[in-house]
Amino acid sequence: MTGFIKRWLIRLLLLALVLPILLVLAGKYIDPPVWGWQLHRTIFPPQSYPPRAAHQWVPMAAISPNAQLAVIAAEDQHFPDHYGVDINAILTILKQTGSDGPSRGGSTITQQTAKNLFLFPSRTFLRKGAELYFALWMELLWDKSRILEVYLNIVEFGPGLFGVEAASQTFFGIPASRLSAQQAAQLAAVLPNPYRMEPAPMTRYVQQRSRWIRQQMRQLGLQTLNKLKPVAPE
Numbered sequence: 001m002t003g004f005i006k007r008w009l010i011r012l013l014l015l016a017l018v019l020p021i022l023l024v025l026a027g028k029y030i031d032p033p034v035w036g037w038q039l040h041r042t043i044f045p046p047q048s049y050p051p052r053a054a055h056q057w058v059p060m061a062a063i064s065p066n067a068q069l070a071v072i073a074a075e076d077q078h079f080p081d082h083y084g085v086d087i088n089a090i091l092t093i094l095k096q097t098g099s100d101g102p103s104r105g106g107s108t109i110t111q112q113t114a115k116n117l118f119l120f121p122s123r124t125f126l127r128k129g130a131e132l133y134f135a136l137w138m139e140l141l142w143d144k145s146r147i148l149e150v151y152l153n154i155v156e157f158g159p160g161l162f163g164v165e166a167a168s169q170t171f172f173g174i175p176a177s178r179l180s181a182q183q184a185a186q187l188a189a190v191l192p193n194p195y196r197m198e199p200a201p202m203t204r205y206v207q208q209r210s211r212w213i214r215q216q217m218r219q220l221g222l223q224t225l226n227k228l229k230p231v232a233p234e
Contacts, residue, residue, distance in 0.1 A: 020130075023118060024137040028146060031057050035154050037116040038162060046159070048195065053160035054170065060149040063176045066217075067164050068148060068225055070184035071155075073216035074209075075191060076109040079148070080227035084110040084139035085132060110135045113151040144228040152176075157187055158194045171200045181217060185210040 041049060060068075072079050078086065086108050107115065114134035119127060138147055157167035164187065168176040172183050179187070186199035189209040197206055 020118070020134050021137055021141075024134060024141050027117065027138075027150065028142050032117060032150070032154070035117045036119050037121070037154065037156065040120045041156075041160065046195065048159045050160040053162060054166040055153075055162040056165040056169075057153050057163065058165045058176055060145055060152075063149070063152055063164055064179040064184060065222055065225055066181045066184035067152065067168075067176055067179045067187065068228075069217050069220060069222060070181070070188040070213055071109065071148075071152065071191070072224060073220055074185075074188035074213045075112070077216065077220065079109045080144060080224055082108060082110075084108060084135040107131070108135070109151050110138055110147050112155070113147055114138055116154050116156075117150060148228060155191065156194055157190060158198060161194070167199070171198070181214060182210065185213040185217065188213050 038053065038055075041053070076086075111131050115127075115131045118134050119130060153163045153165075155164075156162055157164070158170070161167055161170055164179075165176045167187055168174055168179055168183070171187070172179070174183075183199070186202060186206060189206045190197040190199055197203065199206065202210070
């Protein structure tokens, strides 16, 4: 009986290690029709969640460079250069963490994409560990442009408002391809808490936050986006 249990535990462990790799590999080529965060919102809708979510997938070519740069400036300025994990941010979080688990985010864009795509809301070390595991495989199997494309298409910009195209149409009445630098900064400004903030009309906080994001965008420059493109083989 002990040997039987041991064999099944080994199989479960192997499944837990291999399944994320297969899911990440599929995500390299397939635009996800549904994802973990969206499923959780649908099954356990928070207050103010609408009866029907809004979402429209668009390829990276149909997303304004302003929107791409704005989320990098706001959420993860080292995104083009790191390997999915910001070690310094993680160490800072661990120092400030109590017994109930991680107290705040500090995730890279890769980690946020992994969390939104494959996982569910939870403040536990187990979820954080799974997030890191997915993120490392995403960095290994995807290029940066694909990671940012998926992130911009599934991140929640408001209650039930998933992806930059739906957000752009809802708040500004234009496609994501036409977002100005200011509009993109306003969208990025609400990402920490889209249930308490809206890109438009701007509150004082969103106005100040978007101004800071614009400043960071100018410092980073659009050349930052060139680092995201896969290097063609010689």
